Each structure stands twice: as C-alpha cells, then as structure tokens.
Amino acid sequence: MLTSRPRGTADIVPPDTARWQWLESLARDVCRVYGYFEIRTPTFEHSELFHRGVGDTSDIVEKETYTFEDRGKRSLTLRPEGTASVVRAYLENGLHNRPQPVKLYYLSLPIFRYEKPQAGRLREHHQFGVEALGSDDPHLDAEVIALSLDFVRRAGLTQLDLRLNSIGCPACRPRYREVLVEYYRGHTGEMCADCRRRLERNPLRLLDCKTDRALAAAAPRSLDFLCEACRAHFDGLKAALEELGIGYTVDPTLVRGLDYYTRTVFEFTHGALGAQNALFGGGRYDGLAETLGGPRVPGVGFGLGMERLLGALAGEGRLPEAETGVTAFVIAADGARARALPLVQRLRAAGVAADMDFLDRSFRAQFKAAARYPAHFAVILGEAELAAGAAAVKDLERGVQETVPLDDLAEYLRRRAPRSGPQAGA
C-alpha cells in the first residue's frame, strides 16, 4: 500500500503540531535566557564521523545506523544522535576562535536509529539538545542540567528523577577498566551472552546490563577510581547542583550508551513513560573533538526526546489543549459571495486570523461552520450591510452582534482578538 508510512516513523498532524510549536517556542525562550544559540547541521554525515565519534562498539553504531552509499560511492549515515555533528561543525566552522564557551542548541532535530519500534521508541524521532563547548568547568555541567530542568518544568512536568555519575577520564579510566574486567572475569558463569561479549569490547557497558543487576550493584565503582582532577570535577558539580537546589541521585551503574562520554553522565527518567522511561540524558565529552582530529575541546550537553516529553506530559495530564481556532469567519449571503475573499484578505493583511467558507455552503451552514471552527467572531456580509459599507459582527461566545464599518473592521477585531492556546500560553 502506498498510503502507509515506513515502520517506526510518525506523522505529526494538526492539532498536534500546535503542541510541538508550543514546546519549540518554550525551548527557544529558555535557550535565549541561558545564552544558547541555535545550530543546524546536516541530516546525514560521513559514516566515519559516527564510527569514530560515537564509537564502533556502541549499540547505536554497531547495529542501529541507517547507512547508505551515495552515487559517488561515499558512505553516509543518517545521524543517530546530535552531538558528533555539532562538534564537527564547531571545528569545521572555526567556532573555537569565538569567545568560549560556545553554547549551542538544536531543536526538533530528526534522529534516525534502526530500532524495533514500540511505545516511546521510533526509528525517526526528534531531539532538543544543547552543547556547551570550550570549558570543563563543572558549573557548566550544572548549567546544562539546570537549563534542561527549567525547560521541562516550564512545559509542566513535575515527576522527574535525575541520576548522576562520573565515569572518569583517559587518565583514570584505564585502571578502573582493568579492575572492572577482573571483577567480571570472576563471574563469567553468572553473566548473559551479551555481557560475555561486552567484557572484552566495552566493559563499562556491563554495568548497564539489566539482567544481572546484583552483579552490577556489587561491581567496583568508577567513583572509587577517579583521578584527582575528575574527583574535584565531580565534587564541584555536586556542590553546584546543591547550590541551585537541584536534587539528584548518584547511580554508580549509570554509564550510558555512547562511547565519547568522560566524567559527567546523567539521565532523567519519568514515571509515566513505562519501559522506555529515559526522557533525556547527556554528559561530558572532553575527548570527542580530539577523536575527530581537532584540538582538545571539552564539552557538555544533553539530548531530549520530544516525543517522549509529549508522552510524559500526557501521562501527567498536562498536555495543553491545542488551539486551532480563528478570530474571524466571514459569512457571505448569496449576493455577497464574491466580496468574501477580498474582505478576508484585507483582515489578514491587518494581522487578523480570518477564514471563510470554501464549500459553497448555505448561509445557515456557514454559521455552523464558523461555530465549529471555532471562530470567535462571525463577520456577516450581506447586501444590506454592503450597501452601508459595513458588516455585522457577531461575538459567537457572547452572542452579541453589532454593525461595524468595513474600514474599522480590522481594528475592531484586532482589539478584541483573544490570545490563547499553547503558543500564547508559553
């Protein structure tokens, strides 16, 4: 069938689009007050960017990328996450020559992963994220977390849970890694097949295994092996969060699925999301720019799933009503139909949301259409009114009607145009 969308994709249609626009304007406003500016990067990149940046051994790159060869035999990949592209763009556009840190955000960015779809998991979803590049100050980690919290709280969420961990840096992680491997070697009999494979390739991910929670809970903790600098950074972050009154739980088993993370990793979960309960997550990636062949550029950021945020809001019963109404609906009597569109255009030119009937409806049916639109005002155009150079304007909520000269109509409506709905409520 040609009328079905690809597996794991979703159409976003009115009135849902109004809710997206509401979230987007909210995100833009939060970013504005935090001093973050928008960046837009390509939908696809050289496959190598994700292999090197995100990591060959991550699940995302190992088995979830949409990779294809173009007609020039280049291997390209639809982006499976946002950070690698932003860091690439930072380097490529010489943003390291601008005042540091450079604070960027992306919004409703399509993300592609070849997943088995289920509720809260799609093959194409959209992320809002920020990346702050050029500083390793733990206050910046705290700011990023504060920004994300501000955003979701302003959107209306209340039931949030922040988990936090530090996984060290190239100075201290190797030793921790050895100790961890040694620990798990002693328990291979109790491990699942996936974990035995992970033991050699990506031992930190062992902590992520959901089947052997007891093993992970008893495993050596990265926090106990942090070098002095990483320890100080983590303490600094915790102190900054406490200063801001942001509650958190330290979770030593939190490691996250992308290989580029250093030091800080965090994840917000939400109770209403079910099994896919990660609403957003992020961390620090001080080595990523070098991995891509650039200078050392520390950075920290997060990615938030917009679909999941909408799901969490719905779960809390806090999704706003989507406004699809219009200010004025012009109703034309039989002798005045030709005058309707010009009048509608005149109102629109004055900034008044206006519409009319396009189904050649009867006068009565036009009124019904206006009421069900819903429109706040019916602007009645009849021969009598036209002869007087006026229109009858009926307030459909209050039921009162008065005659307004056509020349005053736009101003009359503009003064009374109600502002409501998700966009205006932001």
Added chain:
RNA sequence: GUGGGUGUAGCUCAGUGGUUAGAGCGCCAGGUUGUGGCCCUGGAGGCCGGGGGUUCGAGUCCCCUCACUCACCCCA
C-alpha cells in the same frame, strides 16, 4: 534481534462459521425569508491489514506475511 497481545468506517469499538458487516463520535447535507453551538432527519465513508488454506459458505477457523502494541536488549 527474541517473546507475548492486537489488527473491522477518519477515531473508539460491537459483530455463535450462515442473507446486503453495525453503533457512538466525527464529516457532509437538510430541518423554507439572513444567524451558530444543543436537538431531529438523511447521506457519504469498509478489498473486515495483505496473501494462502479448510469449508457448500470465512470478518469469524488454520498457516504465512505486514503493521501496531507490550516486555526483553538498549536508548531519547
């Protein structure tokens, strides 16, 4: 990738193997002169997800497939 559940109108769902497949909501029209929502009447809209099989006969039973969904893995 593994396992369970479900696919009937735009939406939410009825429908013992037996005529021409239904309801509510939504949509369109009408309810007489130029006044809406409520109400009343009528209408449009279905390859019953797709394919194969069993049967005199399949929306209903069986197999395959696709999609959705829940769990696992992992993530946003």
